Amino acid sequence: MSSRGFTIKARGLCNNNNGGGTAGTKCGRWNPTVEQVKLLTDLFKAGLRTPSTDQIQKISTELSFYGKIESKNVFYWFQNHKARERQKRRRISTVDFDHRQDTDLSRPYRDNLRRRHQSPPKDIFEVCNVEEKVIETLQLFPLSKVERVRPNVTAASHNEYTREQAYTTAFSTFSTCGAEMEHPPLDLQLSFL
Amino acid sequence: MSSRGFTIKARGLCNNNNGGGTAGTKCGRWNPTVEQVKLLTDLFKAGLRTPSTDQIQKISTELSFYGKIESKNVFYWFQNHKARERQKRRRISTVDFDHRQDTDLSRPYRDNLRRRHQSPPKDIFEVCNVEEKVIETLQLFPLSKVERVRPNVTAASHNEYTREQAYTTAFSTFSTCGAEMEHPPLDLQLSFL
DNA sequence: GCAAATTAATGATTTATTCAAG
DNA sequence: CTTGAATAAATCATTAATTTGC
Numbered sequence: 001m002s003s004r005g006f007t008i009k010a011r012g013l014c015n016n017n018n019g020g021g022t023a024g025t026k027c028g029r030w031n032p033t034v035e036q037v038k039l040l041t042d043l044f045k046a047g048l049r050t051p052s053t054d055q056i057q058k059i060s061t062e063l064s065f066y067g068k069i070e071s072k073n074v075f076y077w078f079q080n081h082k083a084r085e086r087q088k089r090r091r092i093s094t095v096d097f098d099h100r101q102d103t104d105l106s107r108p109y110r111d112n113l114r115r116r117h118q119s120p121p122k123d124i125f126e127v128c129n130v131e132e133k134v135i136e137t138l139q140l141f142p143l144s145k146v147e148r149v150r151p152n153v154t155a156a157s158h159n160e161y162t163r164e165q166a167y168t169t170a171f172s173t174f175s176t177c178g179a180e181m182e183h184p185p186l187d188l189q190l191s192f193l
Numbered sequence: 194m195s196s197r198g199f200t201i202k203a204r205g206l207c208n209n210n211n212g213g214g215t216a217g218t219k220c221g222r223w224n225p226t227v228e229q230v231k232l233l234t235d236l237f238k239a240g241l242r243t244p245s246t247d248q249i250q251k252i253s254t255e256l257s258f259y260g261k262i263e264s265k266n267v268f269y270w271f272q273n274h275k276a277r278e279r280q281k282r283r284r285i286s287t288v289d290f291d292h293r294q295d296t297d298l299s300r301p302y303r304d305n306l307r308r309r310h311q312s313p314p315k316d317i318f319e320v321c322n323v324e325e326k327v328i329e330t331l332q333l334f335p336l337s338k339v340e341r342v343r344p345n346v347t348a349a350s351h352n353e354y355t356r357e358q359a360y361t362t363a364f365s366t367f368s369t370c371g372a373e374m375e376h377p378p379l380d381l382q383l384s385f386l
Numbered sequence: 387g388c389a390a391a392t393t394a395a396t397g398a399t400t401t402a403t404t405c406a407a408g
Numbered sequence: 409c410t411t412g413a414a415t416a417a418a419t420c421a422t423t424a425a426t427t428t429g430c
Binding site: 028029030031032072073076077079080081084 | 395396397398399
C-alpha cells in the first residue's frame with residue numbers, strides 16, 4: 001500500500017475463483033462470470049448507461065453474490081459497454097453524424113450537438129421512463145423472486161475500491177521517472193472513501 | 194443522494210466559505226485559495242504530475258488548512274493542469290509529434306510511441322528523480338519551516354470523495370430514452386435480481 | 387488430442403473534449 | 409475567459425478463444 005516496492009502487483013496471486021472454481025489463481029483482472037455479465041447486460045438493455053455511485057454500489061453488491069467483483073469493475077463495464085455499443089452501431093450505419101439518433105449520448109454531448117449542428121430533426125428529448133424503472137428495480141434489489149444459486153464461489157464480496165493496479169504501473173520497474181501514472185476513474189478511485 | 198429528483202445537484206447551496214470568508218454561499222465548485230494554488234503549482238513545478246492516492250490524500254489534507262477542499266479537487270487540478278500545460282506547449286512549439294520530449298507522457302503511451310514510431314532519439318527513460326524528491330517532501334509535509342497562516346476559514350476538511358455531479362446528468366430530465374429498448378418490460382427482464 | 391502461436395474480446399488507463407460555474 | 413468537473417474517445421494490456429503444427 002506504500003508508494004514504491006510493489007512492482008507489478010497485478011501479477012500476484014489471489015483468491016479469484018469465479019465460475020470455474022479454481023481457487024488461488026491469478027488475479028490480474030476481473031473476470032466476470034456469465035451470471036454477472038447477464039445481469040449487467042440486462043441492466044444495460046433496460047436503459048441503464050451511466051450508473052450513479054449508489055447504483056454501482058448496489059449492483060456490485062448484488063453481483064458479488066456470483067463471484068468476486070469490485071465497484072470499479074461495474075463502473076468500467078458500463079463505460080466500456082456503452083462505448084463499444086456506440087462504436088458498433090457507427091460502423092454499421094454510416095449515416096451522417098448530424099442525422100444519427102444515437103441515444104447513447106449523454107446530455108451534455110447531445111446538447112452540444114444541438115447547439116453546434118442545429119441538428120435534431122426529431123425531438124431527441126421525447127423521453128421514455130425506462131431508466132426510471134430500472135432504478136426502482138435496483139432499489140428493490142435485495143429481494144428476488146428466484147432463489148439464486150451461486151455457481152461455486154468460496155470467497156466473495158471485495159467491494160472496496162482501492163485503486164490497485166493503477167499504482168503498480170507507476171511504481172513498477174520504471175518508476176515512471178517522475179512524471180506520472182495515473183488516475184482513477186473519476187471518483188470511485190480514492191481508497192479512503 | 195437518491196437516484197432521481199436531484200437534478201443538477203451541483204446548483205445547490207452549502208457552506209463553502211473559502212478565502213473570502215463569505216459563509217453559506219453557493220457550493221458549486223471548489224474555489225482554491227491562492228495559497229492552495231501556489232502549493233499545487235509548486236508541486237507541479239517540482240515534477241509531480243499524477244499523484245497517487247496517498248499523495249492526493251496528503252496534499253488534500255495539507256491544503257485543507259487553507260480552506261475547504263476535497264481529494265477530488267486535487268485529483269482534478271493535476272489532471273487539468275497537466276493537460277493544459279501540455280496544450281499550451283503544443284501551441285508554442287509546433288514540433289513534430291515524434292520529436293517532442295514531453296515528459297508528461299505516461300508510460301504506456303511512451304512505450305507505444307517507441308514501438309510505433311521508432312522515435313526517441315534520446316532515451317526517454319533516463320530518469321529524473323524529481324518526483325521522488327517531491328514524495329519525500331510530501332511525507333515531511335506536516336512540518337513546515339514557515340508558520341503558515343490560514344487566511345480566514347471557518348469550516349474545513351471535507352475530504353470525502355463521492356462522485357457527485359457525474360450522475361446528475363444521467364438521471365436528469367432526459368433519461369436517455371431507448372433505441373436499445375425493444376426489449377420486454379423490465380419486470381421479467383430483471384426478475385432474477 | 388494438446389500446447390505453443392495467433393487472434394479476438396474486453397477489462398483498465400490515459401488523453402481529449404466538452405460543460406458550465408465564477 | 410479561466411478552469412473545475414465530467415464524459416467520451418483512444419489505446420494499452422491481459423485473458424479467452426481459436427488456430428496450427430505435431
